[in-house]
Amino acid sequence: MFPEIDRQAILEIVENEEKTDKIMALLEEAAKREKQRRLALQAEGIKRARQKGTTLGRPRLPLPRDFPNIYRRYKDKEITAQHAQKLCNMSANTFYRVIHEFEEKSK
Structure with a gap:
């Protein structure tokens, strides 16, 4: 199954630091080139997918129906940010990102 290994040749290579x-x-160098090749193929695939209109990544969950009301209550300081996050079922980072996007759309 495996070819016969010349153990003496292997020992000579290992013992010779220069070799x-x-x-x-x-x-x-071979590993570096392989990584560059894979990254180029990946970038090409992503480019083609975007040209086709394919959406990449995890799909966004829709905002709760009462988000404008939660937003208003949060801005009016009737509820805390943490309470608003719980009502929206969002993490802190997501909540603040959604707030920012909501304010940008409202302008």
Whole structure:
């Protein structure tokens, strides 16, 4: 199944630091090129998907129906940000991002 291994040749390579360094440099260069190739293929695939109109990433959840009311209560300081986040079922980061987007749309 496996070819016969010349153990003496392997020992000579491992014991010779200069040869080992050259082999490691070759392997590192090969790995670097493979990574660049994969990244280029990935970027090309993403570009093609965007041109087709495919949406990438996790889909956004819709805002709660009463979000404008929650937003108003939050801005009027009737409720805290934490309470508003719980009502919207959002994390703090998501809540503040949605607030920012909502305010931008309202302008």
